[in-house]
Amino acid sequence: MADDTKQQEDDQKLRQAVYTVKGGWSPSVDFEGKHYSVGTPALAEVDGTLYLAHRSSRRGDHTTSPVVWTSCTPTSSHPQELQWRENDYAGLESAETPALVNDNGTLRMVCTDLHPPVLADALQETHLPDGANGTRPRWARSTVIKRASFQSRQHPIAPGMAFFKGELNLFYIDRAPNGGVRHLVRDAQGTWNPAAGTDDGRISRSGSGSGSPVIRSEDDHLILTRWGWPGNFVTAVHDGKLHLFTGRSLAGNLLHMVYDGTTWNAGAVPRNFDKAAGQESEIVTRRSTGLASFAGKLHAVYPTEKSHKLVHSTWTEATGWTDPVPTGHDSSHAPALLPYKYGPAGKEQEALLLVHRGIERYEPKNWHVYNG
Structure with a gap:
């Protein structure tokens, strides 16, 4: 195998590191086995078990890739000793990083299904039932996410989820005209409805709707669509x-x-890592960020705008964002962050888990189709 090919494979392998308040960031450790990923992974925790999902490989010019998943239950007194199981296929494909969430005790996942222009794009949802007789569970058959009412055709991408105030919340970009950022909530019957504080599920576009503008200008909307x-x-x-x-x-x-x-408002963004110009800039990263609440602070980890270095910034309402500092890890993709507990029962401690892949070495022809 050529050295360059080997390097590409190494860069595609997932790596993990942990952060503690006392010790800071640990060195990264490769996942054992064939944990290869084409982009950003997703993390969630349910009943003490950690779950990881990601896209395993690209298939030529196909717009979707198989989604794989793995899990582990931390038992060691050392936070980085996580024994992940081998990858298993989730039974569906996605054009983007899957969204993963603990839905009040149920692990739920949403993936992006992109079709040619003559067909409708869609978000697919599935959940992970309990395994029968201790066997490894299998993801339920996926279904297309449907709203209670549609006022227009939608082209959803970039999903994210959160369980907040007793409700499962879904966010996505609607690439259709007059689309913007959408926010839906799931009811007990599995129906998705526009969330409170939105205009038919839209989180304010160019000043319309409720709360502060999210898509602040027509230039933003052009970039989006x-x-x-x-x-x-x-x-x-x-x-x-x-x-x-x-x-x-x-x-x-x-x-x-x-x-x-009830209401959306604009929040502050982390500072630019590169201060060589002598002035502050909003140009932070060409990707997204890993995000988590841990030890009383909001944590963001993201690749810098001019390099592949992952940097770490924290936020509180009282102090705002801290200056970003290097984590010691490199990736051109956004990482996944997850707070978790480790150690024997009754003596658990908390750490922040970081999972990322290496530096991207493959540029797809239709790069705008993929994210993460």
């Missing part, structure tokens, strides 16, 4: 509010929105 989004929405519940992040593609900065359960 023509080139897509550089990463899925990521969420974190922090201090009783829902924080929603994504990248803004060619604009090179992050979009931060805050939801209190």
Whole structure:
């Protein structure tokens, strides 16, 4: 095998590191086995078990890739000793990083299904039932997400989810004309409805709708519809509010929105890592970010705008965002972040898990179709 080919395979392998308040960031460790990924992974925790889902490989010019998943239950007193199972196929494909969430005790996943222009794009949802007689569970058959009512045809991409104030929340970009950012909630019957504080599910576009403008200009909307989004929405519940992040593609900065359960407002964004110019800039990253609430702070980890270095910034309402600092890890994709507990029962401690892949070495022809 040529050295360059081997390097490409190594870059596609998933790696993990952990952060603790006392020790900072650990060195990264490769996942054992064939844990290869084409982009950003997704993490969630249910009943003490950690779950990871990602796209395993590209297939030529196909717009979708198989989704694989794995899991582990931390038992060691050392936070980085996580024994992940071998990957297994989830039984569906996605054009983007899947969205993964703990839906009040049920692991739920949403994937993006992109079709040619003559057909409708769609988001597919599935959940993971309990395994029978201790066997490894299988994902349920996926179904197309349907709203209670449609006022127009939609072209959804870049999904993200969060369980907030007793409801499962779904966010996505609608690439259709007058689309923008959509916010739906799932009821007990599995129907998705427009969330409170939105205009038919739309989170304010160019000043319309409720709350502060999210898509602030027609230039933003052009970037959104023509080139897509550089990463899925990521969420974190922090201090009783829902924080929603994504990248803004060619604009090179992050979009931060805050939801209190009824109203959306714009949030502050992390600072630029590169201060060589001597002035502050919103140009932060060409990707999205990993996001999590941990140890009383909101944490963001993302690749810098001019390099592949992953940097780490924290936020509190009182102090705002800290200056980004290097994590010691490299990736041109946004990582996944997840707070978790480790150690024996009764003596659990908390850490922040970071999962990422290496530096991207493959540029698809239709790069705007993919994100993450």
